[in-house]
Amino acid sequence: MKRLWAMVQARLLEVVRDRSALAWNLLFAPLLVVGMAVVFSGAPPPLFKVGVLGDAPDTPQTHPFFATEGTRFHREASLDEAMVKLQRQRIDLLLDPSSQPLRYWINTDSEKGRLLQSLLRNSDADAEAQPVSGASIRYSDWLVPGLLGLNIMFSSLFAIGHVIVRYRKSGYLKRLNGTPLRAVEFISAQMIACLLLIVGIAAGMYAATDLFLHLRMEGSYLNLLLVAVLGSMSMIAMSLLVSARISSEELSGGLLNLLSWPMVVLSGVFFSLDGAPAVVQAAAQAFPLTHMLEAARAVMLDGAGLADIAQSLAALAAMTAVFLAIGAGFFRWSQD
Template identity: 70%
Template sequence: MVKARMLEVARDRLVLIWNLLFAPLLMVGMALVFSASPQTVAKVGVLGEAPLSAETYPFLGTPAVQFYRETTPEEGILKVERQSIDLLLDLRSQPARYWLNDDSAKGRLLQQLLVAGDSRAQAQPVSGEKLRYADWLVPGLLALNIMLSSLFAVGHVIVRYRKSGYLKRLKGTPLRAVEFVGAQMIACLILVVVITAAMFTACNAMLGLRMEGNYLNLLLVATLGSMSMIAMSLLVAARVASEELSGGLLNLIAWPMLVLSGVFFSLDGAPSVVQALAALLPLTHMLDAGRAVMLDGAGLLDIAPDLLALCAMTALFLALGAWLFRWTQD
């Protein structure tokens, strides 16, 4: 069954070509979309529980600057080093402290505005290489490709098998349901990981991506993330026999992850409700772990919470999918 499924995919060359070109084409499109001047010209992280308003601190009323609450100084300083944010402001101390990157033109401009309103603020300069948007975006595009390939390669295909009567014929063979579902998962996992590795290699060759961590750790993240997405697709494929309905349900699953998981933009500064919902999605954990490995050089212990979350979600989705699975519609 694994061999049959892989041969079926390999013979559809147009799908394979599209999967390989998806990330580069989408990256070019996103670069064109974001080439316009944004309304927000700078981003500042703030440490402290006080409201983010000019009444609390005059600098917080600076127009065209996005202020958000940072959780820990360590995370904020790392973002300043990579120039993911332009300045980190600590309002917990008196006088206030702030961190800026000496190589950031926006950071120096914000420093002048800050000191003009509070001359006692203490500077804490840091240094670091600027993080390119491509380095941050490519992991999101690869994770997005994993999500779409995993959801539709299993969920849509099994529904098509059920609608065409293929599953009904398989039911009359010694093949058990767990063996069939397992074969579909293994075949899809192999194909998704191989295609994603090829896409990563191509993007790395063209862009020279930043890679601070271990490639094996990144492969483990991609594998566990793919497994969780494939298992999630079984919830749709378990009983549905309509390809139109399955397509709608799979899109209903995919779009919230696309919007809430931080594929194209950071969730820093998003409402706490949005961040809580994002934590329930497997794509969020795959992206957080993947970016931590690539951009921060995180090890297995650092990304262990995300990996455990992916394993738990995979087990839950598999259990529900196996319980709901039916060979035929009736």
Template identity: 70%
Template structure:
């Protein structure tokens, strides 16, 4: 690592640490939001039960009377093993396999909703075969915390880096740097590494505080979770660098960053699971790095996933990071002209 790169990393970290109001906001906002959301939603029961259905039959009441049950949401599942795991974790209340005759169904023996759905199913199909599973229910707080921490990383990375570089360009700071031996790739890499260090440290502190207060579920390795957070942060930072590579208007950069961040906020499953969402929504969500970050983080925390289990989202985030960095470095300009 060159001395120029190290100097730029130190300069960026010191700049952030000296802005105490912004630093305090980043440290306090996420824990307060986590505690507030967990308090509001953890105790409340959902008003609509959710049932995954396996089979090629159309999901209509005509194909199976149980599918017309009011106040129950039915959706199609294509991967039985993963669907059974959802029942085990009580992410869904029942899994119904229409491919066999009579039908088979899975419920969690510890789920009150599952027992109620079982009684309703047996009224319409008495011969249906039960396939019980067991597993402790995941609290909404356990589901929510990875989403909110990832959300904090996303907003901090996008705006703390993308907006700052535009300000550097507008103020002429980048023009002065251009008169030094510093290369564009070194500058971009320094911004990424400096922000990555800050994101990991700040997010680690926030996670520790939330864990002490809420006693979060943690089935997997903390090192794996750290890897997910670090790689997810790199991807978000690289995306922000791509946006700020040529723009000199802070208003335009803010608009573009909002344009990027808000679809991720809505479509990446931060607050609620995308199970049962329309197919095009689930496909669209795969374009966002936040989706893959959340998938890996929740798999580690809630399911005890190892590196092999989260290899796909990690690979996608790594490829996105390399692509964004390469494009950002290739179109980067020092001045407004």
């Protein structure tokens, strides 16, 4: 434990002494969050989203309403999940085409939903309405978890991956190998130090952002903290896949970007994946950032408890264990 704590202290002091990098981490993300929130807090683009229970029709001949222009129809897996989306105005209308007459659910607080209802009734006067209510979520409330998760992802990947490669290239790891320090102690110390820094900075950024934007928070802060910790651990462990053996900083930077940017695009940082092709949604589930953002937004926006986010937490824990096992197994101290 003494060796482990000594390495944790050494890594923390190294970060604190690098004032320019520390200032960048502290200031960049909050400015990005506020800027994006201001730019995108206006009205959403005029695109209708309609959820369909069962299989979404492949052709508009199934019902005249499915030929409505400017409307995206996608399949909803269950009524309960679809109702939450409708209440939060993530979809504008919900249809059950298997019922006779056609049954639909509409959020009475949604202007777009009421407009779609009028179009539906023009094509099918017998359609039965099932009204629900619920206020829409500001884009800033949706965006902030994504941007904080994005900052955690980049900090986690590069704080461990790039640094360990630099240590190996400079011969620092080779000198450590001559001490009683074991590889598992070194890796654990790096993870603990980075976890303390990353989660601490993320918590500070959340508090500062909440001060200005008054973020929606329906669930428990402890649950949100648990999501942040497990998400950070999984992405720190992912960086070990790159840093375990590589000694080239240029190659490590390229590989870390190769890992990070697909997550930026596919993990729902800036937009929801509702209605995206099934193959895209399936690919997104392979990334820890996806599970972290799904759990964080469920806690913040829907008041989800531990049981509700248990699947995402389990996925993050499993990814952490797998990445750590692979990274530790391939870890080497020197370039030789």
